[in-house]
Amino acid sequence: MRWKGITFLVILAAVIFGLGLIFTDRWLEARLEDIGSTIVGAKVEFDHLDFSMVGLHLRWLRLQVADSKDTWKNLLETGKCELDLRFLPLLSGKVIVDNMQASGIQTGTKRATDGKIRKAKAPETSEETGFVGRTMQRLQGEIAQAPAWNLDQYTRKVNVDSIIKLLHLRSPGEIDSLQFGLRQSYAHWDSLFGKASFAEDIKDIESRVKSIEPAQIKTLAELQSALTTANSVRVKIDSLQSFVTRTQNDLRVDLKAAHTQVAQVDDWVRADFQQVLERAKLPDIHAQSIGKRVFGKKIVDQVNGYLGIAAKTRYYAGKLSSDKPKKEKPPRLKGQNIHFPERAAQPKFWIKKIELSGQTPQQVQLSGLVTDIVSNQRAIGKSTNVSLSGSRQDGAAVIFTAVFDYRQSAPAERFLLNATGIPLADVKLSDSPLFPYRLVKAKGYVESSLELGAESLQAKIGFTAKDLHFDLTQDEASMNRLQKAIRSGVQGASTIDLQAGIDCQGEQTVLSLNSNLDDLLAKQLRSLLSAEVDAAREKLQNYVSSQVQAKRDHLQKLVQEQEAYLQGEIDKYARGLQEHVKSLDEKRKSIEKRIEEEKKGQAKRLEEAKKKLKKIF
Amino acid sequence: MLIIKFLSKLIRILRSAASPGQIAGGFVLGMILGLTPLWKLHNLVTFILLVILNVNISTALFGFALFSGITYLLDPFFHSLGFYLLVDVKSLWSVWAALYNMPVIALTHFNNTVVLGSLVSSLALVTPVFLASKKGVILYREKLDSKLQKTRFMQLLKSSRIYSLYERIRDWRD
Numbered sequence: 001m002r003w004k005g006i007t008f009l010v011i012l013a014a015v016i017f018g019l020g021l022i023f024t025d026r027w028l029e030a031r032l033e034d035i036g037s038t039i040v041g042a043k044v045e046f047d048h049l050d051f052s053m054v055g056l057h058l059r060w061l062r063l064q065v066a067d068s069k070d071t072w073k074n075l076l077e078t079g080k081c082e083l084d085l086r087f088l089p090l091l092s093g094k095v096i097v098d099n100m101q102a103s104g105i106q107t108g109t110k111r112a113t114d115g116k117i118r119k120a121k122a123p124e125t126s127e128e129t130g131f132v133g134r135t136m137q138r139l140q141g142e143i144a145q146a147p148a149w150n151l152d153q154y155t156r157k158v159n160v161d162s163i164i165k166l167l168h169l170r171s172p173g174e175i176d177s178l179q180f181g182l183r184q185s186y187a188h189w190d191s192l193f194g195k196a197s198f199a200e201d202i203k204d205i206e207s208r209v210k211s212i213e214p215a216q217i218k219t220l221a222e223l224q225s226a227l228t229t230a231n232s233v234r235v236k237i238d239s240l241q242s243f244v245t246r247t248q249n250d251l252r253v254d255l256k257a258a259h260t261q262v263a264q265v266d267d268w269v270r271a272d273f274q275q276v277l278e279r280a281k282l283p284d285i286h287a288q289s290i291g292k293r294v295f296g297k298k299i300v301d302q303v304n305g306y307l308g309i310a311a312k313t314r315y316y317a318g319k320l321s322s323d324k325p326k327k328e329k330p331p332r333l334k335g336q337n338i339h340f341p342e343r344a345a346q347p348k349f350w351i352k353k354i355e356l357s358g359q360t361p362q363q364v365q366l367s368g369l370v371t372d373i374v375s376n377q378r379a380i381g382k383s384t385n386v387s388l389s390g391s392r393q394d395g396a397a398v399i400f401t402a403v404f405d406y407r408q409s410a411p412a413e414r415f416l417l418n419a420t421g422i423p424l425a426d427v428k429l430s431d432s433p434l435f436p437y438r439l440v441k442a443k444g445y446v447e448s449s450l451e452l453g454a455e456s457l458q459a460k461i462g463f464t465a466k467d468l469h470f471d472l473t474q475d476e477a478s479m480n481r482l483q484k485a486i487r488s489g490v491q492g493a494s495t496i497d498l499q500a501g502i503d504c505q506g507e508q509t510v511l512s513l514n515s516n517l518d519d520l521l522a523k524q525l526r527s528l529l530s531a532e533v534d535a536a537r538e539k540l541q542n543y544v545s546s547q548v549q550a551k552r553d554h555l556q557k558l559v560q561e562q563e564a565y566l567q568g569e570i571d572k573y574a575r576g577l578q579e580h581v582k583s584l585d586e587k588r589k590s591i592e593k594r595i596e597e598e599k600k601g602q603a604k605r606l607e608e609a610k611k612k613l614k615k616i617f
Numbered sequence: 618m619l620i621i622k623f624l625s626k627l628i629r630i631l632r633s634a635a636s637p638g639q640i641a642g643g644f645v646l647g648m649i650l651g652l653t654p655l656w657k658l659h660n661l662v663t664f665i666l667l668v669i670l671n672v673n674i675s676t677a678l679f680g681f682a683l684f685s686g687i688t689y690l691l692d693p694f695f696h697s698l699g700f701y702l703l704v705d706v707k708s709l710w711s712v713w714a715a716l717y718n719m720p721v722i723a724l725t726h727f728n729n730t731v732v733l734g735s736l737v738s739s740l741a742l743v744t745p746v747f748l749a750s751k752k753g754v755i756l757y758r759e760k761l762d763s764k765l766q767k768t769r770f771m772q773l774l775k776s777s778r779i780y781s782l783y784e785r786i787r788d789w790r791d
Contacts, residue, residue: 001669001670001671002668002669002670002671005668005669005670006668006669008668009665009668009669088720091720091721091723091724092717092718092719092720092721092722092723092724093723093724093726094723325704327700327704330696330730330731332689332692333654333688333689333692333731334731335654335695335696335699335729335730335731335732335734336696336699336700336729336730336731337726337728337729337730338700338703338704338713338728338729338730339717339728340710340713340714340717340718340728345714345717345718346718
C-alpha cells in the first residue's frame with residue numbers, strides 16, 4: 001500500500017471539491033447550453049446560472065432559446081427560473097424535479113446577437129422522414145401548387161396583340177397539305193376517266209346499235225349477222241357496265257375518305273385555339289384558389305410549427321423509451337447510449353410540474369402548468385400536459401392546452417388554442433401580394449385544434465377578425481389597377497372570417513381554406529378582368545378564324561366541286577350505257593323474233609315443197 | 618525522435634529496480650486507462666488503485682500511451698461488442714436494466730457501447746497481459762538485457778547526442 005498515494009488522493013479530492021464549488025456553475029451552464037443547442041439546433045443561452053450543492057437548488061435569471069428558423073429572434077425567453085433536484089436519483093444518473101417555477105416567459109423576442117450555432121446542423125431526426133415530416137412537406141406542396149399567377153398580368157391591360165405575334169397556328173398548314181393531297185386524288189380520277197374514253201365508247205356503241213335496223217333486214221342470213229353484232233355490242237356494254245360499277249364503288253370510298261379528312265379540320269382549328277388560350281394565360285379566377293393563395297402559407301406555417309414540435313418530441317421520446325434501439329454509427333470514441341426503461345423504475349429524466357407565467361406578444365398575461373415532462377411516459381403511466389390561460393383587462397383571453405401521449409406504441413398529440421378579443425395591431429394577415437395590407441387595429445378570435453396520430457392528422461382552424469382598420473394610406477395615384485381593385489374590396493370588409501381544415505390519412509392530404517375575403521377578392525378581380533378577358537378571347541378567336549376560314553372555305557368548295565364533277569361524269573356514262581342497253585335489247589328481241597319467224601316460214605315452205613315433190617313423184 | 622524516446626523509456630523501466638509484478642501491475646492499469654474512455658467513473662477506481670497500490674507508475678503511463686494509440690483503431694470493434702452485449706444478448710437485459718436504475722452504477726455510463734465494449738475487452742485482457750508482461754520483464758532481465766547492451770543499436774543510442782542529452786536530463790531529475 002502506498003501511503004503517500006492515499007495522502008495525495010485525499011489532498012486531490014479536497015482540491016477538486018474546492019474547484020467544484022467555484023466552477024460548477026460555469027461548467028453546468030456550458031453543459032446545459034451545449035445539450036440545449038444540440039436539441040434545438042440554435043443557441044441556448046443561460047444568464048447567471050447558479051447551482052447550489054446544498055439542497056441541489058438550480059436557478060437562472062434568464063434563458064434564451066434562439067429560433068433555428070430566424071436566429072435573430074428567440075423561440076422562447078424566460079425570466080427568473082428555479083428548481084430543486086432530488087439527490088438520490090442523481091446517484092443513478094437520473095434527473096428528477098418535483099417542482100419548477102418559470103416566470104417572464106415570452107416568445108418571439110429580438111436577440112442582441114445571432115443565435116446561429118457554428119456546429120454542423122443537428123442530425124436529421126427519424127421523424128423528419130417519418131409521417132410528421134412527410135406531412136409537413138405535403139402541406140408545403142399544397143401551397144406551392146396554388147396557382148402561381150404572375151400578378152404582373154393584372155397590373156396592365158390584357159395585351160393580346162403581343163401574344164398573337166408569337167403564335168404559330170398549325171391548322172393553315174395542315175389544310176394546305178390536305179388540299180394538296182385531295183387535288184392529287186382528284187387528278188388521279190380525272191386521268192382515269194380520261195383514259196377510259198367514256199365519250200368514244202358511248203359514240204361507238206350508239207353507232208353500232210343504230211346500224212342494227214331489223215326493219216331493213218330481209219334475209220335470214222342478214223338477221224343472223226345482225227344478231228351476232230347485237231350480241232357483241234351487248235357483251236361490250238356489259239363489260240363497260242361492270243367497269244362503271246367498280247369505278248363508282250371506288251369513287252364512293254375515296255370521296256368518303258376525303259370527307260373524313262376534311263372533318264379533321266374542325267379538330268385542328270379547335271386545338272389551335274386551345275394552344276392560343278394557353279399561350280395567352282388568361283386567368284381563371286375562383287374563390288378557392290384565392291383563399292389558398294392569400295392565407296395558405298400562414299396557416300401551413302403555423303400548423304407546421306406545431307408539427308415540428310411534435311416531430312422533435314416524438315423523436316426524443318422514442319429514443320429514450322425504445323425497447324430495441326437500432327445500431328447507429330456514432331462519431332469515433334463517442335459510442336451509442338442504450339437506455340433501459342423499466343416500468344417499475346424511475347425514468348431517466350422527469351420534471352413533474354412546471355409553474356409558468358409570462359405574456360404573449362399582445363401583452364396577454366399567461367399562466368399555467370406543464371406536467372410530467374419525462375423521458376419515458378410508460379414508466380410513470382402519465383402523458384405530458386400543457387395548460388396555459390390568460391387574459392387582459394380589456395377582455396382579451398387565451399387558452400392553450402397540449403397533450404403529448406407516448407404511452408402506447410402509436411404516439412398521439414393534441415393541441416387546442418382558443419383566443420378571444422386579441423388585439424391585432426400592426427399585423428400582416430398574409431404575405432401574398434394579393435393582400436398586402438396591414439391591420440392597424442382589429443380584434444381577433446381564434447378557435448383551433450390539431451390532433452396528430454401515428455399516421456393521421458386532423459386540424460381545424462377558425463379565425464375571425466372584427467372591427468377592422470387597415471392601413472390604406474398608400475397614395476392611390478401610385479397604385480396599379482389591381483391594387484386599386486383589391487383596396488376597393490378590402491375597404492368594404494368589416495370582418496374577416498377564415499375557416500381552414502386539414503385532413504391527412506397516410507399519404508393523402510386534403511387542405512381546404514374558405515374565407516369571406518375569397519369571394520370578395522374574386523369578385524373584384526373578376527369585375528376588373530372579366531370584360532377584358534372576354535374581349536381577349538373574342539379577339540383571339542377572330543384571329544384564328546381569320547387565318548383559317550378562307551382556306552377552309554376553299555377546301556370545302558374544292559371537295560364539293562370535284563365530287564359533283566366526278567360523280568356526274570361516272571353517272572353520265574352509266575346512264576348513257578343504260579340507254580343503249582334498252583334500245584339494243586329491243587332490237588335483239590325483234591331480230592330473234594324475226595329469225596324465229598323466218599325459220600318457221602322456211603320450214604313451212606320446205607314442207608310444202610316436199611309435199612309438192614311427193615305429188616309429182 | 619519519438620521512437621527513440623519510447624524505446625529508451627521502455628528499456629529504462631525494464632532495467633529499473635521495480636519488481637516484475639509492480640511493472641506488470643502498472644502496465645495493466647495503464648492499459649485499462651488507455652483502452653477505455655478516460656473521463657468515466659470506472660477510471661476513477663483505476664486511478665485510485667494506481668495511486669494507492671504499489672505499482673510502477675511509469676509503466677502505467679507507458680501502458681496508457683501505448684493503448685491510447687490503439688484505441689482509436691479499435692473503436693468500431695468496441696462499439697460493436699458493446700452493442701452486442703447491451704442489445705443483442707437478451708438474457709442480459711434484466712441485468713442491464715437493474716444496473717441502469719442502480720445508484721452510482723448508472724453514473725458509470727456502462728450503457729454506452731464504447732464504454733462497455735472497451736471495459737469488457739480490457740478486463741478480459743488483464744490476466745493474460747499481466748502474466749505476459751511479468752514474464753517479459755523477467756525474460757528481459759535474465760536473458761536479453763546483457764545482450765542488448767552490447768548491440769550496435771544500443772551503442773549508437775548511447776553515443777548519440779540525443780541519448781546523452783537524455784541521460785543528462787535524467788540525472789538532473791534523479
